[in-house]
Amino acid sequence: MNQYLFKVFPYLLGVIIYLGVGEYFLYRTGELRSIESIVSEQLAADHDSHFGKALIPGNHLYLLEHLRQREADIIVLGQSITHQFQARMFYPNEDAFFNASNIIQTLDDLDFVVAEIENGAIHRPEIIIWGLDPDYLKIQEYQQSYFEEGDDDPALDLDQHFRGIQIILKSIVRGNRTYVDFENKRMGYGINGMKGYGRKKDGSFDNSRIIQEYDIEPIYKERNDYENRLDDRRTPFESPLQLEQELILQFDNLVTRVEALDIDILFYCQQFSKDFMNHAMEDQEFRSFWNDFTDICDSLDNKGHHMILYGTPSDLGLDDRYMRDANHAAEVMTAIQLLDILEKKGAQIPALLDIDLDHLRLLIDNMKSEVEL
Amino acid sequence: MKFNSGIFFLFFLVFFGIYWALSKRPKIQRIFLLASSYFFYGYWDYRFLILIVLSSAVDFYCGQQIHRHPSRGKIYLYASIVFNLGLLCGFKYFNFFSESFSDLMALIGMNADPFTIQVFLPLGISFYTFQTMSYTLDIYRGKMKPTTSVLDFFNYVSFFPQLVAGPIERANRFLPQFESRKSFDYELAVDGTRQALWGLFKKMVIADYFLAPVVDATFADPSAYSGMELLFGTFYFGFQIYADFSGYSDIAIGLGKMLGFRLTDNFRTPMFSKSIPEFWSRWHISLSRWFMDYVYIPMARKFKNSMSWRYICTIFLFFLIGLWHGANYTYVVFGIIHGLLFLPRLLSKRDKKVKKTLTYLNNDGIGVWISMFGTLFLTNFLLVFFRSPDITFAVDYYAQMFADIPNTECIDWWSGKKAKLAIVIFMICEWIQREYDHQLSIGYFPKLVRVGIYIFLIGAILLYGDFGSDPFIYFQF
Numbered sequence: 064m065n066q067y068l069f070k071v072f073p074y075l076l077g078v079i080i081y082l083g084v085g086e087y088f089l090y091r092t093g094e095l096r097s098i099e100s101i102v103s104e105q106l107a108a109d110h111d112s113h114f115g116k117a118l119i120p121g122n123h124l125y126l127l128e129h130l131r132q133r134e135a136d137i138i139v140l141g142q143s144i145t146h147q148f149q150a151r152m153f154y155p156n157e158d159a160f161f162n163a164s165n166i167i168q169t170l171d172d173l174d175f176v177v178a179e180i181e182n183g184a185i186h187r188p189e190i191i192i193w194g195l196d197p198d199y200l201k202i203q204e205y206q207q208s209y210f211e212e213g214d215d216d217p218a219l220d221l222d223q224h225f226r227g228i229q230i231i232l233k234s235i236v237r238g239n240r241t242y243v244d245f246e247n248k249r250m251g252y253g254i255n256g257m258k259g260y261g262r263k264k265d266g267s268f269d270n271s272r273i274i275q276e277y278d279i280e281p282i283y284k285e286r287n288d289y290e291n292r293l294d295d296r297r298t299p300f301e302s303p304l305q306l307e308q309e310l311i312l313q314f315d316n317l318v319t320r321v322e323a324l325d326i327d328i329l330f331y332c333q334q335f336s337k338d339f340m341n342h343a344m345e346d347q348e349f350r351s352f353w354n355d356f357t358d359i360c361d362s363l364d365n366k367g368h369h370m371i372l373y374g375t376p377s378d379l380g381l382d383d384r385y386m387r388d389a390n391h392a393a394e395v396m397t398a399i400q401l402l403d404i405l406e407k408k409g410a411q412i413p414a415l416l417d418i419d420l421d422h423l424r425l426l427i428d429n430m431k432s433e434v435e436l
Numbered sequence: 437m438k439f440n441s442g443i444f445f446l447f448f449l450v451f452f453g454i455y456w457a458l459s460k461r462p463k464i465q466r467i468f469l470l471a472s473s474y475f476f477y478g479y480w481d482y483r484f485l486i487l488i489v490l491s492s493a494v495d496f497y498c499g500q501q502i503h504r505h506p507s508r509g510k511i512y513l514y515a516s517i518v519f520n521l522g523l524l525c526g527f528k529y530f531n532f533f534s535e536s537f538s539d540l541m542a543l544i545g546m547n548a549d550p551f552t553i554q555v556f557l558p559l560g561i562s563f564y565t566f567q568t569m570s571y572t573l574d575i576y577r578g579k580m581k582p583t584t585s586v587l588d589f590f591n592y593v594s595f596f597p598q599l600v601a602g603p604i605e606r607a608n609r610f611l612p613q614f615e616s617r618k619s620f621d622y623e624l625a626v627d628g629t630r631q632a633l634w635g636l637f638k639k640m641v642i643a644d645y646f647l648a649p650v651v652d653a654t655f656a657d658p659s660a661y662s663g664m665e666l667l668f669g670t671f672y673f674g675f676q677i678y679a680d681f682s683g684y685s686d687i688a689i690g691l692g693k694m695l696g697f698r699l700t701d702n703f704r705t706p707m708f709s710k711s712i713p714e715f716w717s718r719w720h721i722s723l724s725r726w727f728m729d730y731v732y733i734p735m736a737r738k739f740k741n742s743m744s745w746r747y748i749c750t751i752f753l754f755f756l757i758g759l760w761h762g763a764n765y766t767y768v769v770f771g772i773i774h775g776l777l778f779l780p781r782l783l784s785k786r787d788k789k790v791k792k793t794l795t796y797l798n799n800d801g802i803g804v805w806i807s808m809f810g811t812l813f814l815t816n817f818l819l820v821f822f823r824s825p826d827i828t829f830a831v832d833y834y835a836q837m838f839a840d841i842p843n844t845e846c847i848d849w850w851s852g853k854k855a856k857l858a859i860v861i862f863m864i865c866e867w868i869q870r871e872y873d874h875q876l877s878i879g880y881f882p883k884l885v886r887v888g889i890y891i892f893l894i895g896a897i898l899l900y901g902d903f904g905s906d907p908f909i910y911f912q913f
Contacts, residue, residue, distance in 0.1 A: 221442025
């Protein structure tokens, strides 16, 4: 036995050293912190900070943990289209706000969150701002839900550590210092968070890289190559471009369950840039797909739901510079859309009744000047 | 718990230390082994442990009764078979049979809604039920006596290195290994460590890192690829599943050796087979032998002299092998085609021309290469059925492949170049070491070369291995 141990020990030692060095880097980047402790610390701190783990991710779990630890009365649920709703837009109720957009990959995730509200694990909010984009109603190949494998913190998963270490060490070998360029720990958690990129304390998404790019060249750019993606039927436009009836039924069922909880809903529908829309509407399959989607939005509208309807910046008299890219409204446009609905229907949405509209207008003006719109 | 996960490394490290520390107390060592096997399985889903315990208990009891009451042996044998096949049917085939029955009714104009149940497929059920059945079958046939030790039998059914994906062991060979006292065997442990390391490399680097991404992309949307790329896709998948499953077997056998056990070989360089029958004597050996011994031979004996009966038995054998892999017509078709390709060997016993051709292909210099590449092509080509979610998908895949294959303009020969390179290197290693138990039987290499190989393999696994995310393909069976 000793002879065997003597033989394998040097190799085992090599593995231990590899893991030790890797774990050190993970520790320095803040990627090893448990999500529960990050959320607790963020909530207790008086300064804002970013959650931007990239090596041992868990974005959806971070959002879930916030929802569990907070008693937010205004929450945002959806995919990335609702990223730009921010607490400061809801003055004086900033503390009651949390943006959990991107907690949803599929409707099953939404189902999971609604069930958490039903069973009391998440505080029942007064209103949900519900991002409604066609992506999770579309027919697609199997797509894994975020919560399909439970809600265990990946920081406790050894395999995630191995993967994180691989990314770091491979990047070092390639001469890339991205993952060992430790920056301000106070600024955030995780390698991106330290660079001021990721989720802010209110859950809204701060993409400092895009803002930096925008500062250099403040014009609308079709960053995600959306037109080509549509033409080539790549994500999120894979064939067939059709809505799935079963998913629509699941969606309807979720709406009914949320209503049964006596929670108001404000639907925020998909927005596209004018540029993209002009291109896309020439595509017959997309046109039919888009019409089916807008029919669903219209029927919700007709049923009396509060809606920020689908459209392009031009519907608000804005241009494409108000989009972050082809399918994401930038924060100014989001704020303008919020102001628009509050001015028109604010009285019918009790949960948002006491939002200071003058403050919101001032905020919009300030934000416009920040990005030279 | 997957072999390619960090938690398994930790588990095995601790287990290995305690297991050998208990070597002077064999009974406690065996209790510890059983508890660890159950922990290993229960880590995935503890609820399904009850099935393993039940299956073990039923077969232990039936084995005893068959031996004690030979006159009623058949009843206990049937009880064992019905119980195990019942488990398999309930968890694996119920919905398939129900839907097939409904389809059949629809064909004759009767409407019968299929009754389906929502149930998880317990990990490894196809493997351990076959293992326990072989025990009662062998006792009934008088090939062995039942064990009197519940502990040994339960260990035999649940031995964690081979519990979830084989090799499917036979009781008369494997069970006595639990009864004997284990003392640490340096040579065996070193050989086992090498084999497990090679298995991990095959699974985590070749199958998961190099081949899985390109296979997944090809089969996710075949319409996006040229015919030649689709053809390559089938080859990539062939090598992926081989690296994946033989990788699992190597890890299982290697770990077994480290614990003082010798498991059955499951693969013997099948990619160099010269015919379909030879392929099946080298691929998933423990399964084909099981079906051969317990299904084909007893069936074929019924009408020994009838050639047509043999054909039927052969097709039926491969139908079952196909169905064993999964409750889907794709596997059935896959199996039946392999059965048909097996027939020339039977034909050669009667037809001299066929015999002469096969002899040429198996023995002549050029003939050997032709038959080797031909078999490799055929076996990989047929795997489209194996990988497809349904028959329509498979047919469409082949249609797209054939429709577009003459079109050489749109071929990007360099697409998947990493995968091609990995396959070539992998096959060179297989060829060089084809006479050995496993490809890392490198005890005869100079020490410095050996050390270099170990460092390379460990480094590649640590840097490129896919930890935990991709389960072994055969786990789904």
